[in-house]
Amino acid sequence: MSSGSVLSEEEQKHLLEEILELLRVQKGLVPTKFFVDVLRVAKILKASPSCVANLEKRIGMQLDQAALEDLVMPSFSHTMETLYDVDSVQRILDHFLATDQIMPVGGVGSPCSSVDDGNLIGSPQTITPMTKVAKLIDGYLAEVAPDVNLKLPKFQALAASVPEYARLLDDGLYRAIDIYLKVWLKKPQYWKRFSPLCQRFPHHPWLAEAERENLCRLLDCQKLSLEACTHAAQNERLPLRVIVQVLFFEQLQLRTSVAGCFLVSDNLDGGSRQLRSGGFAGGSTEGGGGGGWATAVRENQVLKVGMDSMRMRVCELEKECSSMRQEIEKLGKTSKVGGGKTWENVSKKLGFGINRSKPNRPNQIFWFNIGLNQ
Structure with missing residues (x-):
């Protein structure tokens, strides 16, 4: 073979397999990005299933070292069921879970865990390979969610493959x-323009209420940050049962925050009294004593203002929860008449329905605040 000749596909596949045989199977020896690039080439060349499986296994061994752009691989299947190769990512994740030996420490993700100001209470904030992979898979799910060809079982299976203890937060x-719900609840005219592959279907298979509830069972409302709870409480795409749970746990978080502020306020009151008595007893011999007492008083006033606002928020949430309980009881007694207008009526009565005439909606503002604007 001359130096200027071009290798055929069979020769390229043979060369690819030989390169893989020369590389030792050891984590971290070769960058993950290299294996991902080779996997793309192998799928383009239609390499043997054993070669593809070998590459997926090597990537799975060091999945915690991969980046999000490494996993976003287009689908090279002739059927083009999905725009992205979700099946390959599922197999890679399965290989990682099979090789990873890290067990949950301290009950992370257990039912007793809760979130306070975006942090998990009662569990260590350790970053392990499993937590890195959980964050990576959540980012990948958000990346492939706009694909209208991605069916619910495949999306749900990939999300459920990550152990509960691996997610420190469910944001x-x-x-x-x-x-995913936003795309699947769009009107048929939208998704037909979004993907030409879907135009062969006469109607979009909208998600039923039971399917949405089954999907939302993957969420642990106790592991949502306060910003996520605020957004979810106003999200009309979520089932009503999930919104009730979110409001309940948001109320618990606010009560915990208020209780913590009370403890800090009591400590500051005691410290200010000691400073005041010490200042009167010792006079003004030390110039720093008066300044420390004034600072403590100012901090105490700021905390009291914060506690007042929290008390008002807790009262509002209690009223919303009681109103929702009454609405749920009414919905259970009455017959199912009105179809899709039931949720709109409940939203209007409770006062947290989203006004579609305003461009800046709360669900858009939330993702901008946490740096994940869509």
Whole structure:
């Protein structure tokens, strides 16, 4: 073979397999991006299933070292069921879970865990390979969620493959589910323009209420940050049962915050009294004593203002929860008349329905605030 000749596809596939045989199977020896690029080439060349499986296994061994752009691979299947190769990512994740030996420490993700100001209470904030992979998969789910060809079982299976203890917060998973529901609840005219592959279907298979509830069961409302809870409470795409749970746990978080502020306020009151008595007893011999007492008083006033606003928010949430309970009882007694207008009526009565005439909606503002604007 001359130096200027071009290798045929069979020769390229043979060369690819030989290169893989020369590389030792060891984590971190070769960058993950290299294996991902080789996997793309192998699928373009239609390499043997054993070669593709070998590459997926090597990527799975060091999945925690991969980046999001590494996983976003287009589908090279002739059927083009999905725009992205979700099946390959599912197999890669399965290989990682099979090789990873890290067990949950301290009950992370257990039912007793809760979130306070975006942090998990009662569990260590350790970053392990499993937590990195969980964040990576949540980002991948949000990336592929706009694909209208991605069916619910495949999306749900990939999200459920990540163990519960691996997610310190469920904000990333909530964002992916919200994007998926937003696309699947669009009107048929939208998704027919979005993907020409879907024009062969006469109607878009909208998600039923039971399917949405089944998908939202993946969420742990106790592991949502306060910003995510605020967004979910106004999200009309979520089932009513999920919104009730979110409001309940948001109320618990606010009560915990108020209780913490009370403790800090009591400590500051005691400290200010000691400073005041010490200042009167010792006079003004030390110039720093008066300044420290004034600072403590100012901090105490700021905390009291914050507690007043929190008390008002807790009262509002209690009223909303009681109103929702009454509405749920009414919905259970009455017959199912009105179809899709039931949720709109409930939203109007409770006062947190989203006004579609305003361009800046709360669900758009939330993702901008946390740096995940869509």
